[in-house]
Amino acid sequence: MRDTPLEWPAIDRGERSGGIGRLALLAALFVAAALGLALLPQEIAEPFVYVLLGLLALVGVFALFALAIGLVRIGAKAPRDELARGFIDTMAEGLIVTDREGRILYANRAYASLIGAEAQRDVRVVERVFSGDQAASEAIYRLSQAIRADRSALEEVRMAHPIAGTAGEGPRWYRIRVRPVKAGESDLVAWRVSDVTEEREQQETVFQDLQHAIDYLDHAPAGFLSAEPDGRIVYLNATLAEWLGIDLTFFKPGSLLLTDIVRGDGAALLKADRTATAEARTAILDLDLVKHNGQILPVRFLNKIPYRADGAPGATRTIVLNRSPGEDVSEALRAAEVRFSRFFNYTPFAIASIDRSGRIGQTNAAFARLFGPVKLEGPSRARLTDFVADAGKPALEAAIESAAGGISEIAPIDGLIAGSGERNVRFYVSAVEEAARDDEIAIVYALETTEQRALESQFAQSQKMQAVGQLAGGVAHDFNNVLTAIIGFSDLLLANHRPSDPSFQDIMNIKQNANRAAGLVRQLLAFSRRQTLRPQTLAIGDVLSDLSILLERLLGEKVKLSLVHGRDVWPIKADLNQFEQVVINLAVNARDAMPSGGQLTIRTKNVDAEAVAAYGYKGLPAADYVLIEVQDTGTGIPPEIQEKIFEPFFSTKEVGKGTGLGLSTVYGIVRQTGAHIFFDSAVGKGTTFRIFVPRHVEVETKVVEAVPEKAEIADLTGSANILLVEDEEAVRAFAARALASRGYKVHEAASGTEALEIMEETGGSIDLVVSDVVMPELDGPSLLRELRKTRPGLKIIFVSGYAEDAFAKNLPEGETFHFLPKPFSLKQLATAVKEALGE
Secondary structure, three states: OOOOOEOOOOHHHHHHHHHHHHHHHHHHHHHHHHHHHHOOOHHHHHHHHHHHHHHHHHHHHHHHHHHHHOOOOOOOOOHHHHHHHHHHHOOOOEEEEEEOOOOEEEEOHHHHHHHOOOOHHHOOOHHHHOOOOHHHHHHHHHHHHHHHOOOOEEEEEEEOOOOOOOHHHOOEEEEEEEEEEEEOOEEEEEEEEEEOHHHHHHHHHHHHHHHHHHHHHHOOOOEEEEEOOOOEEEEEOHHHHHHHOOOHHHOOOOOEEHHHHEOOOOHHHHOOOOOOOOOOOOEEEEEEEEOOOOOEEEEEEEEEOOEOOOOOEOOOEEEEEEOOOOOOOOHHHHHHHHHHHHHHHHOOOEEEEEOOOOEEEEEOHHHHHHHOOOOOOOOOOOEHHHHEOHHHHHHHHHHHHHHHOOOOOOOOEEEEEOOOOOOEEEEEEEEOOOOOOOOOOEEEEEEEOHHHHHHHHHHHHHHHHHHHHHHHHHHHHHHHHHHHHHHHHHHHHHHOOOOOOHHHHHHHHHHHHHHHHHHHHHHHHHHOOOOOOOEEEEOHHHHHHHHHHHHHHHHOOOEEEEEEOOOOOOOEEEEHHHHHHHHHHHHHHHHHOOOOOEEEEEEEEEEOHHHHHHHOOOOOOOOOEEEEEEEEOOOOOOHHHHHHOOOOOOOOOOOOOOOOOHHHHHHHHHHHOOOEEEEEEEOOOEEEEEEEEEOOOOOOOOOOOOOOOOOOOOOOOOOOEEEEEOOOHHHHHHHHHHHHHOOOEEEEEOOHHHHHHHHHHHOOOOOEEEEEOOOOOOOHHHHHHHHHHHOOOOEEEEEEOOOOHHHHOOOOOOOOOEEEEOOOOHHHHHHHHHHHHHO
16 A cells, blocks of 8 residues: 555636646747747837747736735645645544545544555445444444534444454444534535544543442451441441441432431431531441441441542541451440440430530530531530530530539520421430549530420410419309399399389390390300300311301402312210300401401311321320311411400400400310310411311210200299209299299209208208209219218209300219200200209
């Protein structure tokens, strides 16, 4: 093969040859003219000779000028072409240029050597060079498709033998690149072919070395793991996997967390300190691992966290040593260290040592969990006061100073964790003995008390509500006696006045206002949970649907009501009227919180025991509930008054608007039903009340025949002997006159003891006892037990301002009695007596 590579014609070479031809033609013309003039006579040819010489002189001057300015070059090649051709010819990678039809325009020496071409005629296009191998043919086809799409492409092919050698030389790898090239108006294709067999062999060697290294690491006598700063384990060796009972074939990097295999809070000690800026030291930690079967494996961690140049922590490098019995050489020392490490790291208290400057030394796992990563190295070590809010720093600093002075009895210090919002912590500071290390002056124990503080606050609020409830109940009981007298004596007056009497209307006004007051008393009793309830099984969806018409009238046109019923909502057991009162009160409050209009949404759904914890309400036991949500888009409840909204007579409304008993009534009814009520509110966004009513499960289904309503008794007179027991004189006087006016013979007693004396005096002629429940000396239930000893069949009516079930539990099981709640009217008293005697 010749020494120079194949070439394609350069464009400027054609232009130079054309110029030279024109110059040759011009010279020939001049020579012909000279020969012609030589044949003419001298006198005729002389002028023409002068003209010819002038033309030659003119052409010579023009040629010199063109040569000077570079317009004409003689025998020179373009330096740019020489440089490009020299660079391409010395390339180690084979290059061949073809047109789009596959005709070869140029090939460098490397390409000729690669394919074994010895002469120009031996040079073949790339398609023909690799056509003998099927896999290579497929790669060439893909490259050809790339050319048609006018884009570059790359393929690597493996040949069983070199393309320029014999079959015995072994397999070879070739990398083929193709690139479309635009040269003037011509579309060309540049193919580059290189032998990358050596590169592939180096990669294979590196891969095998890596496999050997992994094999060595997997079968090392110690465990090894690597975890990202967020705790995701990206590698663990076979030894550690075997200890933990993990099948490595199913392990994927990032599928396990440190918290999955490290017991308790120990994982917090292995996480990176994101505030560090230098290479951290190797930390030695004695912790417990949790095996796949739940068993505990004591180990020692040699943990190192590398930090990148930007200060960000990288994946840990952690060696794990098995410290199980029999695995450690120094067994006694190992056992003592393991016991101490377990005690130190798994105690619920956070523990840290403190030096004289207040900086933190050694810490345990609970400390890292409570306060996060702590910087323990370098001059900028963290101070204990850095983790406490400003309000608690002075007391903590004073306690540390006391410990430095050797004071042993230091009172606990309460504070808030800095930047945590409302997380409370209690510190116990203990002075270190003189024999201890010089740089440690105190050991601090910290215990989070957030939940305890929340429970204390909740208990205090519960105690407060209970005290207010007892007060409200007591006021309601006494007020009921007064209202009973007012209503009763009003009835006596009305019996003696005709409607045309001028005083009749005044007496009616007195009675009506007394009845209004009785309604307020019933709300107080609802709050104190001492009202009478008549629970029944309810389908909450049907109840709300029936109530929606009334709610829409109450809400008005500005507020839109939306009912969202859950699917297959469980039944509940509650007093229908009282439950409707709860929904109405919440709806009216929501309406008042949306003066400009808004949306009121009432939702129902089932909440099983597992889903209760997701709501995060303290004091809500895990059970199956039916949830009723009442959500508005109103003004919300300010945080400073949220603890007071269920208190009686507390109201944010203007004077004269509302009684302040709406939400207190809701609270009492809900709690007496056995349900729970909570709320979430944000100022300017609205409030959501959530009522969790226990799911009602029918134990035994019985078919109960419908009992027809009792017809109103027309004749309320009688002639029986009645014993009236009432410690309130006004109530007793009214009841005695009322019953006497109906023909009954009434015996009055101011106490239970006096009632027993009257029973002995009458010799058992008493037909009915009407008794108050709450009395001094001997209350109503105790009186009944005494009367049953001599008169087991005696009929009795209990009268009380409290609910019936408030005292029924104090009676013998199976005891029958009648109940008349206070306040009552003359007609209600006469009707109750008539019905009791009739039975």
